[in-house]
Amino acid sequence: MRYDVTVLGAGIFGLAIAWACAARGAKVQVIDPNGIGAGSSGGVVGALAPHVPEQWNAKKQFQFEALDGAAVFWAGVADAANLPSGYARVGRVQPIMDQAGLDLARARQSGAKTHWQGRYIWDIRPAADYAPWITSPTAQVIFDSLSARLAPRQGLAALAAALRAKGGQIVSDAPLMGSVVEATGAAGLAELSDAFGVAVGAGQKGQAAILDADMGSLPQLFIDGVHFVPHEGPQGRGQVAIGSTSERDFNDPSTTDANLDFLIEKARRLCPALAEAQVVTRWAGLRPRAKSRAPMLGRHPLRTDHFIANGGFKIGFGIAPRVADVMADLVLEGRDTIPSDFAPAVSLPAQD
Template sequence: MATDKITVRGAGIFGLSIAWVLRQRGANVQVIDPNGVAAGASGGIVGALAPHVPENWNPKKQFQLESLLMAEGFWREVQDVSGMSPGYARNGRVQPVANVAALDLARARAETANDLWGDAATWVVRNIQDQNWCAPSVMGVEIYDSLSGRIHPKQSCIALAAALAARGVPVLADGPDTSITIHATGVAGLEALNANHTRMVGAGIKGQAVLLDFAMPDAPQLFADTLHIIPHGDGTTAIGSTTEREYIDPYDTDGQLDDILVRVRTAIPALRDARVLARWAGLRPRSRSRAPMLGPWPDRPGHFIANGGFKIGFGMAPKVAHVMADLILEGRDTIPKGFDVAASF
């Protein structure tokens, strides 16, 4: 086990989660971020913890499944120590079935989910349960999965930082690297890697989302018209998001978000008169391989990378934290091959 102080650079979801698990396992940890907690993509508002569809199974999907199943215990412990809610709930997800072909596919996936998910979660094709809380479907049928959950992104990071502080680990604005340093620095980290390589390691992908004054805290999240609709526990509902590779201002909201509002209000009757509370835009870190980048930094002994969460960072975070702790504290490499840093280098 490492005994020297471990430095985690980055106070987003990957950095804070890794620091938390390291501290829980007895490590001496410091977190450094000049911009503070959840200053980047982790300060978003959507927070959909949604699984990949149960087909064409691969190590990435298995990793995500295991992480989603770890989430309840992970976030309960954070809440118990911090005294703050991370906004986690596993309320499931519904999505409308558009036509006969989609219905056949949904039923086939239900059988596959039974094999892959076992007793841990279900994927059910059923008649629409609430006409106001589902997009229109001429089939009158929806998919419900019990694996999906929700998290409040910024709130959960604040709760993690508070739990770390309660364990003697503050988030510092500055400080030196130590003999073991983990770089979980999101888009800025990818840009630094790009500058030192002949090909792109990763990039920031812009996303825009909107928060509505609409309370349905116990309802499942919706997936309709390619939008994630997430009722949060604080009485708000988040809608997201765009995926923009070209943009002028990464932090400005524009007509693309207006289009999302029109689409969601058309699709979901209950949201048509909901007041807009906040509009959000930011960059999310996507690696070249499209999977998280985890593991040793090539040619930099003692340095490690945890980056590339993109849209699934919060869902992946509990297991990412544990596999990084396995590697750093015990020398056990439990990182899937497609997630290793070399896959993006």
């Protein structure tokens, strides 16, 4: 079979782009020698959360469009795959720590009304509404209705099945055919850094865990930098994913368990309802972080007959639906609808 598009990399960017192209009628193959979700996309947290609704810019607008369109995107994937993705728009709760935080939360309410187009709320509510899962020094919390969750491994499995249902294939090796999109994560950023002799980007280690606890229908929580995300576990019993660490120096393997153990203990301290919850899954992986901290989308800097989609870092799953759309526009139709902040050149050294 001849393919119109070849995607290198079976992580969230690669599979989402492959699905978007296939949904538009293209014949697509995905090549990854390590299999589906072998890199950072095989994680466990799945917190799809927005930046704060202030100091608006192109990156925040792009993320908003991605989160806004995620329900339709994942419903289409689940329908084509006949598999659940683990997606749900459950919202997010954050404690308000002091009077300054309360004043800031109130100021951001108007920003949410404007930038979130009146479709989602940034609300101040009593912390007692979410007891015993969260406490707050001010007895108040922020609730936003834009945040959602996704079970990463379920989402990847659904994307893979949806792609195959459209006649696509996912293989470990094959000849390149058609337009080529490189979504190769940390390895791809390392190649660019070697080629240009500067740090274009790198893998940054993250760690997370799943605890055996049921939050029921509560929103996800964000407390002192830790995400607490409810998921459905085996036999319908709830589980809570917690994450994550962010480690630039990870060459010493002895720190892996220690850092994750610290995260687990911190999570139990911040959320006493998890004090006795057992750890059922531990995860570590390298998340691709571009120098600009924005994703790199467009023509590949080394192979201009190829395209690149890399640098999702901590928000890869959250922005994937929009990344898939703009990359399909570029690859299939030659239309560049990508924000200029995401151009690969932003992370590259200046050219004379």
